[in-house]
Each structure stands twice: as C-alpha cells, then as structure tokens.
Amino acid sequence: MTTPLLEIKNLHVRLEDQPAVEILHGVDLTIMPGEVHSIMGPNGSGKSTLAQVLAGKEDYEITEGSIEFRGEDIAELGPDERANAGLFLAFQYPVEIPGVSAMQFLKAAVNAKREFEGKDELDAAALLKHFRAKAEQINVPYDMLKRNVNEGFSGGEKKRFEIFQMAVLGSVLGVLDETDSGLDIDALRIVSDGVNSMRGDERGFLLITHYQRLLEYIVPDHVHILVGGKIAKSGGKEVAAELEQTGYAPFGVNEAVGAGA
Amino acid sequence: MTTTAEVAALTEERREYKYGWTTDIEQEFAPPGLNDDTVRFISAKKDEPAWMTEWRLKALRHLEKMEPPTWQFLPYGYEQPDLQAISYYAAPKQAPKSLDEVDPALLETYEKLGISLNETKALLGITDASPADAARSREEAELAEFGAKANGDGSEIPTTVEGKPVAVDAVFDSVSVATTFQKQLAEAGVIFCSISEAIREHPELVKKYLGSVVPYADNYYACLNSAVFSDGSFVYVPKNTKCPMELSTYFRINAQNTGQFERTLIIADEGAEVSYLEGCTAPQRDENQLHAAVVELVAEKDAKIKYSTIQNWYPGDENGKGGIFNFVTKRGVCNGDRAHISWTQVETGSAITWKYPSVIMKGDDSKGEFYSVALTTLRQQADTGTKMIHIGKNTTSTIVSKGISAGHGHNTYRGLVEMRKSATDAHNFTQCDSILIGDRCGAHTFPYVDVRNTTATAEHEASTTKIAEDQLFYCTARGISEEDAMSLLVNGFCKEVFSELPMEFAVEANKLLAVSLEGSVG
Numbered sequence: 001m002t003t004p005l006l007e008i009k010n011l012h013v014r015l016e017d018q019p020a021v022e023i024l025h026g027v028d029l030t031i032m033p034g035e036v037h038s039i040m041g042p043n044g045s046g047k048s049t050l051a052q053v054l055a056g057k058e059d060y061e062i063t064e065g066s067i068e069f070r071g072e073d074i075a076e077l078g079p080d081e082r083a084n085a086g087l088f089l090a091f092q093y094p095v096e097i098p099g100v101s102a103m104q105f106l107k108a109a110v111n112a113k114r115e116f117e118g119k120d121e122l123d124a125a126a127l128l129k130h131f132r133a134k135a136e137q138i139n140v141p142y143d144m145l146k147r148n149v150n151e152g153f154s155g156g157e158k159k160r161f162e163i164f165q166m167a168v169l170g171s172v173l174g175v176l177d178e179t180d181s182g183l184d185i186d187a188l189r190i191v192s193d194g195v196n197s198m199r200g201d202e203r204g205f206l207l208i209t210h211y212q213r214l215l216e217y218i219v220p221d222h223v224h225i226l227v228g229g230k231i232a233k234s235g236g237k238e239v240a241a242e243l244e245q246t247g248y249a250p251f252g253v254n255e256a257v258g259a260g261a
Numbered sequence: 262m263t264t265t266a267e268v269a270a271l272t273e274e275r276r277e278y279k280y281g282w283t284t285d286i287e288q289e290f291a292p293p294g295l296n297d298d299t300v301r302f303i304s305a306k307k308d309e310p311a312w313m314t315e316w317r318l319k320a321l322r323h324l325e326k327m328e329p330p331t332w333q334f335l336p337y338g339y340e341q342p343d344l345q346a347i348s349y350y351a352a353p354k355q356a357p358k359s360l361d362e363v364d365p366a367l368l369e370t371y372e373k374l375g376i377s378l379n380e381t382k383a384l385l386g387i388t389d390a391s392p393a394d395a396a397r398s399r400e401e402a403e404l405a406e407f408g409a410k411a412n413g414d415g416s417e418i419p420t421t422v423e424g425k426p427v428a429v430d431a432v433f434d435s436v437s438v439a440t441t442f443q444k445q446l447a448e449a450g451v452i453f454c455s456i457s458e459a460i461r462e463h464p465e466l467v468k469k470y471l472g473s474v475v476p477y478a479d480n481y482y483a484c485l486n487s488a489v490f491s492d493g494s495f496v497y498v499p500k501n502t503k504c505p506m507e508l509s510t511y512f513r514i515n516a517q518n519t520g521q522f523e524r525t526l527i528i529a530d531e532g533a534e535v536s537y538l539e540g541c542t543a544p545q546r547d548e549n550q551l552h553a554a555v556v557e558l559v560a561e562k563d564a565k566i567k568y569s570t571i572q573n574w575y576p577g578d579e580n581g582k583g584g585i586f587n588f589v590t591k592r593g594v595c596n597g598d599r600a601h602i603s604w605t606q607v608e609t610g611s612a613i614t615w616k617y618p619s620v621i622m623k624g625d626d627s628k629g630e631f632y633s634v635a636l637t638t639l640r641q642q643a644d645t646g647t648k649m650i651h652i653g654k655n656t657t658s659t660i661v662s663k664g665i666s667a668g669h670g671h672n673t674y675r676g677l678v679e680m681r682k683s684a685t686d687a688h689n690f691t692q693c694d695s696i697l698i699g700d701r702c703g704a705h706t707f708p709y710v711d712v713r714n715t716t717a718t719a720e721h722e723a724s725t726t727k728i729a730e731d732q733l734f735y736c737t738a739r740g741i742s743e744e745d746a747m748s749l750l751v752n753g754f755c756k757e758v759f760s761e762l763p764m765e766f767a768v769e770a771n772k773l774l775a776v777s778l779e780g781s782v783g
Binding site for chain 1: 729731732734735736737738739740741742743745749750752753754755756757
C-alpha cells in the first residue's frame, strides 16, 4: 500500500497564548502522492491556520489528533525539519528580507536540505546551473535572484518567487496558502503554469483558496470545504463549481458579515 | 521556541572564543609600573633616537595632569585600569632579524590564527588556479557576493585579496615580529615596516607626521599611548603611487598583565592610494587587559586611504569577567584638496570598546567615510562612532553605522558632525541603524550635529528594530535552521557596511558575526 504524503487525523488546534480559542475542531485529510487537493472556505474558517500548523508555526498548539507526513508524525518537528523533509508552504504574504539576496537565501536553503540529507554542499557552479534550470521552468526572470528576498517585489513576483523556491528545493508537498490572492489574470496564469509544470506521480499539492478562480488553472482531484474549523463537504472538482453557484450560504455562512481572515 | 523571553534566556549560552589560547614562548617584560624609567626602558629597547624619548617623556608629563574620561555610556560601569599594575613591554626574547629567523613558535601562532607570514605560500596562492578554474570564474564571480569561495570560519586575514597577496605586519604583544613583502613594496617606493623601524630608518617622515593628527595631549589614553607605545605599523606611499597590494597588520596580545599600545601611522602622499586592513585577537583571561592604540592617517592632495578593521579581541565571559578594554584613538586628516579617507570597522570583540575613527576634512572637496558594524553580546559594552570635521569647501562625509545588540550587550553610537564656518556647501549623510536580539540588551544613540555654515547640510536617518519573528519563520520554513536564519538576517542588516570591505574580508566578517551570535537563538 502506498504511504500517503499527508495524513491529518482529527486535528484540533488552538492559539498558544489564548487557549480558550480553538480554531480547528477535528480536521481529517489524506493526500496521496500525485494528488492535488483544494481546501476552500470563507474568511475565518481556519484555512490559513491549517497551512501555518502544517508548516510548524509556533503560535498554535495541537490539542488532539495527529499530522503524519510520509508516514512520520511531524507534530514535534520544527519548521526547518519539516521543510527539509519535503514540505513546502507558499506564504500568503511572503516576507521581505532586507540585504539578503534571493540567491544567498536559496543557497542557504538548498544547502540546509542537503546537509539534512547527508549530502555535501553544492558548489557555486552547480547551484547556479540548478537555479537557472528552475528559473526557466517556473518562468522567473533570472535577475530576480540578484534582488533582495521579496524586497520591492510586486504581488505577482512574490507569488512566482514562492513557487520558484519550491521548485528549487524539490519539495514533495506544496501547501499554497491563498496564492491567488492579489494576482491579476496574467500573474495567476504564470503562477499556475509553474505549479502545473511540477505536478507528477510523486508530488502533491494542497491549494488553499477562497475563490474557485485558481482551480480553473490548477485543476484539483479533490475539493474540501472548510467551515468553522471543520470540513463540511468533500468531493471532486465539481464541488468547487457548485460552490461558485451557491456561495457559502448552504454551509450557514453569510459572507457579507464573515469574520476576518 | 523563539518567544522573546526564550530567546533572551538562550542568549545566556556563551559562544566559544576560538582565539583564546596562548603561545608558550620565552618573553622578556618591563617591570610593571608607569614612570620615566618605563619610558626610557621602552625607548632603549627600541634603540630610539633622543628626540623620540623626549617626546614620550613630554607625553608622560602631560598624562600626569590628566584624568581618565568618564563621559562614555557604560550601563555596567567598569573598573578603571590601574596604570601602575601594567607591564608596558613584553616581547619574545629572540628578536628576529629577518623573516627566516622568526621563531617557529611565532610562525605557528600566526598560522593557527590563519595568517601566513610565509611569502612563498602567499604568492603560491595566486598561481594555483588551473584553466578549468578560470573558465568557471564568471559564475564564481556571480556567487562571490554570498561568499561561495570562502572556507575559513571567522576573523582570519585572507592571504590574498582579489588574487593579489596581502603584505602582513605581525605585531605580537609589544613588538613587530615580521613584515612580509617589504622588498616588493620597496620596488614601488612604498615603505611598509614597523613603527620602531621607521623611527630609526625614516626619522624625517616620522618627525613630520607623528602626533600631527592625534597630538599627544589629545585625550587620556592617546596620551598614555604616546608615552609608552611599543610597536605598530608605518606606511608611506609616495606621490602618484597606487600601493601594489593590500597592506595589513595583525595584532595579537599574548602575555599576561600587559597591555598593547600600538601606534600606526599611514601617509599617502599627493595622488597616492592605499588600502590597509587590521585584525586583532587575544587569549582568554579572567582579568581585563588594556589595548590603547593610536592610529593616524594623513592623506595629502588627491590621495586616498581606505582603512578596514576586523576587531575580535577576547570579549570576556557571560558574567562580564575578563576581556579587553579597547580604548583606541583613530583619526585621519585630508590635508589637501580632493583627499579621501574611508574607515570601515567590524567590531565584535572586547569587553569595552571606545573608538571613534574620525576624519578632518581640511582640503576642499575632500571626503570622509565611516562604515561600522558593532556587535555586543554577553555583557559587552561598546560606545563607538565617528567624528566628521568639515573645514574645507564642498567637503562630504558619509556615516553608516549598524549596531547589533544581543545577550546583555549594550551598544552605543556616538557621533559628531561638525561643519565649521569655512565649510561652504559641505554635506553629511548619516544613517544609524540598530537591531536588538532578545530583551535584555540595549541600543543607544548620541548624535551631535554642529553646523556653523548656512550652506552646509546634514542629514540623519536612524532606526531601531528587532529581529522579526515572521522573518525568522519565513527562513526556517525554507529549511534554514534558526541559528543560520538569524545570521542571515543580521548579515543582511550589515550588507551596506560589508560591501565596503575587500571581498575576502567581507566573507570573513560574515562568518565572524555568525560565530559571535551563536547561542543567541534557541
């Protein structure tokens, strides 16, 4: 039997410094290699929390349930260990790092992963070759690598750079947190093409989005609707299309007064 | 894991100071104490002419009338060094006559510090490259900015810079033990030797310039230095000469109960150009040791001097025990029009640092620059900055100061921008940034601006930030460990200053910061 890429069971999560606030109330989700899943949900449903918890953000506490990544419980692992094991979070709001060039940043990340895998550091020439190949694949201008990480990047550039990083690191699971937010159609297409170019038998994606629009470009195998910290409905890609018609109203959500993201 | 309180708790962890060992070598000392006999002893040891001895004694007379300074910002205070308890001279017993005669224990000491005093070896460094390497060099150059070529691990002086060997003057306690490449430099007309040798061999230059930028009565520790200075470097670059290689001095304190009182004098004659680097380390000891140096730079018309320092004196332990008192006076004068002096410093060591590398811009259109990274962790206290004195017309100065505070360290920027009446259209730009790691450290800024000419302008920008948790998370989410992420962020913060250093030095500076910050995160 194939080991799932990601297996989340009955996941309960609360805020670390406000234990009374539980955000996820028992989430189950299994992603097999090669699958693309989408989690859709209104603002405040816990989508982004799920993404951050998967990546290992410290502000949350898992009170019940488990997260297994390729058969290993990762709840106790730090974000760096998860990343090195092959999990990638594409940030909704990528962070600027003044004074650190994208190249320098990626060199540190690539070599951290290689160290984790017990391999030698890549030399300068090999690194550059690798960066060039991935830049071409994801359609990222090579000059972007000479700029400081996310500094002065447009919204579209930031998201493209996220996907590029995933390609460079060769992560097997990409969790894309509202990667479509703030993108115009052209940027969305470029980002989606990048993601599609990485799809394959081994790799999985979890697309977290509010709107169906992204799913027209990256067609998912499974769609889950997350409402109030629980998965309210799961199905094929048709679920997204239905949602487009009905909105979140059938799930008891009035979007007009929806809570903040 | 990275909440502020936890970070602070973890900054308690002391980093390893890797230069804390001592060299076991037979040395001779002056008896502790500061008096006329001490001064005469040093002067005699160095075979100095009478005028030099007189100058030293004049300084000593003046020192007797002075009080140690008390205006520095020292939250933890300090115990004033007892000048009578210090031995002012310590030297290896066998004085070498030439490079070949240097005691092997000393050569080994410098090898261990990563400094090659072997000219052949340093020269080989440039002929090693194979054609295959050359083919790759374009890509290497692209990566050079993030130091792909380096393989040291902090504060070592590279033997080559941009493919050229670096000439080294090695100062061990009170004496210069070796100066490399003197012959090659002499062919270009450049004098590079110890100050002791210069006093004997080039008295006319020393007489003319010594004390011309920092007079012996300038301040307490400069005055002390003038009386008892032991060794240091002397550089003279003749008219219209570009010094053919980087010059450097490596200062090492070894003996106990001594101080280091070096004196450096660099003169760039009209149209000359020189780049000079200094590095420093000392053994780990429980008592404080005093380092009171004076550096004077003279840039004549159209001359350019670039002076870079990587200071890694022993900083003391986490309780503030031991460490070097680094009380240094560094000043340069742009004597002629269009002269240019640039100071770059990376200060990571010492228990206490008081240091204000300054530029007096006398010549019209002359230029002064100060780029500084100062890091304090453990219980280090640094009060450092610069003075930019604008006298000539159209003079411009730039100050970029980056202070990093971690652990219980306190970092103070103190700077003076002075525009005299004559300084028509003078301009200064100051940028002063501080970063705090943890919540038990401090960053302080004391900028003084004194403008006496209505056409002169001074700009000042300042910021204080904390290492942001979201930046750390972003890095760790890419697989970079927290410690590496921290050093990446701090290096980014210092980029404008590091880019002023010769490339190989920038790489070492990067690593030195990383080593110094070890244990600053969990």
